[in-house]
Amino acid sequence: MGECETGWSVTPPVVPGLAVEGSDARFPVGRIFCVGRNYADHALEMGADPVREPPFFFMKQSSALLTDGAALPYPPRTASLHHEVELVVAIGTGGSGIAPADALDHIFGYAVGIDMTRRDLQDEAKAKRRPWDVAKSFDGAAPVGVIVPGRTMAGDIGISLSVDGAVRQTGKLGAMIWSVPEIIAELSTYQALLPGDLIFTGTPAGVGAVEAGQVMHAEIETLPSLSVRVA
Ligand code: MN
Numbered sequence: 001m002g003e004c005e006t007g008w009s010v011t012p013p014v015v016p017g018l019a020v021e022g023s024d025a026r027f028p029v030g031r032i033f034c035v036g037r038n039y040a041d042h043a044l045e046m047g048a049d050p051v052r053e054p055p056f057f058f059m060k061q062s063s064a065l066l067t068d069g070a071a072l073p074y075p076p077r078t079a080s081l082h083h084e085v086e087l088v089v090a091i092g093t094g095g096s097g098i099a100p101a102d103a104l105d106h107i108f109g110y111a112v113g114i115d116m117t118r119r120d121l122q123d124e125a126k127a128k129r130r131p132w133d134v135a136k137s138f139d140g141a142a143p144v145g146v147i148v149p150g151r152t153m154a155g156d157i158g159i160s161l162s163v164d165g166a167v168r169q170t171g172k173l174g175a176m177i178w179s180v181p182e183i184i185a186e187l188s189t190y191q192a193l194l195p196g197d198l199i200f201t202g203t204p205a206g207v208g209a210v211e212a213g214q215v216m217h218a219e220i221e222t223l224p225s226l227s228v229r230v231a
Contacts, residue, residue: 016065018090018111019146021224027090027108027147030196032060033187034086034115034136038177038202042084045205055178055202057187058132060115064141068224071231072140074212078118081210081230084203085161085169085218088113089180090147091199096192103181106193109149112220114161114228115200116141119209144198145218145226153180157221159204164214171204173220178202 017026036056037043043050066072075081092108115136122135156174160167178186183201187193210216210230218226 014063016062018065018067018144020109021146021148023149028196029062029065029198030194032062032064032142032198032200034058034060034200035178035183035202038183039171039175039204040177041171041175041205042203042207045207050177055183057190058136060137060142060200064137064139066140066143066228068143068145068226068228070140070143071229072116072143073231075116075118075138075140077134078120080118080120082117082119082207083161083163083168083210083216083218084115084117084207085159086113086115086200086203087153087159087173087176087180087220088144089184089199089201091184091193091197092195094192094194094197096188098185098188098193100181100185103184104151106184107151107180108195109147110153110220110223111145111147112159112218112223112226113142113144113198113200114216114218114226115203116143117207119207142198142200143216143218143226143228146224148223153222159220161206161219162217163208163210165217168208169204169206171206175204176202
């Protein structure tokens with residue numbers, strides 16, 4: 001007791017990374033922020049009122065990251081694993097109190113992602129007024145595709161997800177309640193954003209369960225698609 005331990009060693013945490021189109025370097029991922037209920041049609045399907053309640057934020061652990069083509073082990077403690085296809089923003093330049101007009105300058109690029117959700121645990125958390133962490137943050141909970149560098153996504157771009165070839169979710173990025181600049185500005189009022197942060201920007205309607213053996217295919221026009229098999 002009271003003696004100093006010497007010679008100890010702990011393996012440093014691994015910094016997860018994402019492939020970047022046109023580059024051999026990987027984008028190092030720090031934190032993963034998510035926006036909840038950012039499409040009116042999804043808010044309605046979850047029993048919420050998008051007029052009365054604005055979008056909000058929650059987080060996933062960075063070790064939840066899963067890259068394109070990887071298998072997602074069906075997670076423990078759930079019988080209702082849901083997909084939510086989302087536009088993911090990669091932050092390249094940090095800052096706090098960012099003005100919406102300056103927000104695009106902080107973006108490194110974009111990718112398509114899936115906000116995997118243990119819906120039964122989320123329903124229980126909502127009913128008991130508990131945090132969502134165990135429902136949203138677990139191994140493999142954040143599949144994200146290849147990042148395309150760039151600050152803007154031009155036009156009203158389609159977003160969709162299919163399971164074993166059957167289309168489950170379709171929408172337009174233009175239907176987001178908070179735009180990407182508004183999300184960055186709002187989030188940066190809570191804490192400073194840092195290079196390496198990812199932001200999931202919300203999902204359109206059509207979320208549903210996947211079973212072991214099924215393959216999810218997530219697409220956003222102009223970005224590389226993302227395929228994930230549930231193992
Ligand atoms: Mn989501």
